[in-house]
Amino acid sequence: DEVAFTWSHSRGMLHAKAQLQDFTGTLLTDGYAAYTKTVEQLNQHERQIVHAACWVHMRRGFEKALDSEPHTAQQALDIIATLYRHEKHIRDKQSDLADIHTYRQQHSEPLVTDFFRWVYQQRQRTDLLPKSPFAKALHYTAERESQLKVFLSNPALPMDTNHLERALRVIPMGRKNYLFCWSELGAEQLGILQSLMVTCRLQGVNPYHYLVDVLQRVALHPAKDVLDLTPRVWKEKFADKKLTSDLDKMG
Structure with missing residues (x-):
């Protein structure tokens, strides 16, 4: 693994495009819309970038919905928790890529299929307010279905960006200690x-x-x-x- 921290004036597309202009491969990000637009534009120019989405960022929407929809939001969290138990099993066994792919196909893919079927069923509810936390979580998830499924076909890909978030902590920690950059x-x-x-x-x-x-x-x-x-x-x-x-x- 390697990490690169780059600086820019904003999180806008221009900086993302500059960093990714020579990139080909799988890009795992949070749900920030600029990343999706950047990948779409780069792929129009015969680039081959597969955009994958982070399950932890998606999960947070259902956590926020627990107060208003405790039962149904918990259903989503339970399915996601089961997926992560499968990922822990993979890590504990220190499986090679071929074994990871086979295990995910056998155990994780059916769960993911059931999860998205459940998401679309919930979106059909007539009693669901469009701006409620639960509705927002469902919308966020449904919009990123293909991106959230990428890990099933790419055994080298983690389900989330947690390892990157941990690496990133040195920046805000340092900023607090030495009071920003001059x-x-x-x-x-x-x-x-x-x-x-x-x-x-x-x-x-x-x-x-x-x-x-x-x-x-x-x-x-x-x-x-x-x-x-x-x-x-x-x-x-x-x-x-x-x-x-x-x-x-x-x-």
Whole structure:
């Protein structure tokens, strides 16, 4: 896994398109409408981006509906909880991609089919107010049906963006500690540094050892091979022969 924190003036489409202009693959996001529009526009230009949606963000709508629709909202939450138990089973077994795909097809896909059938049945209710929390949750879910089903056909894809949300916490935590960034350039540089640090953690690399090595190695390393110095590749090529600092040598 690798993480990149980028800075922009807003969450608008222009920034998303700039970041994704060379991307091909599966994009997992929350339900923000700009992401859907961005993918649609990029795919019009012969791009091949599959847009997947996060189940945790969808689930929150039904949580908000518990006060007004405790029984029916709980039905949705129970189905989602069962799906996550299947995902836990997959993680606990440390299954390979082929086994994950087979398991999801056998256990998760029937549940997802039943879930969306239930969603459309609930949307037919004549007593449901359009602006109620439950109706909004149903609408949000139905609009993203195809995106929410992507994980069933892609065994490498998680059901949600929770791992990304956890990685993102370093930004607001830091902002609270050092009271924001002084400039736009500072925000960009912070994003680069935090990207490296969080990716180190995801790769099981000690950030201190990584920085001590890379800050010395970068002066002599060929510019065309700069990707060698990203945490993931560095772990493979240099972790066993890392450079140390003078302080480490004195110790």
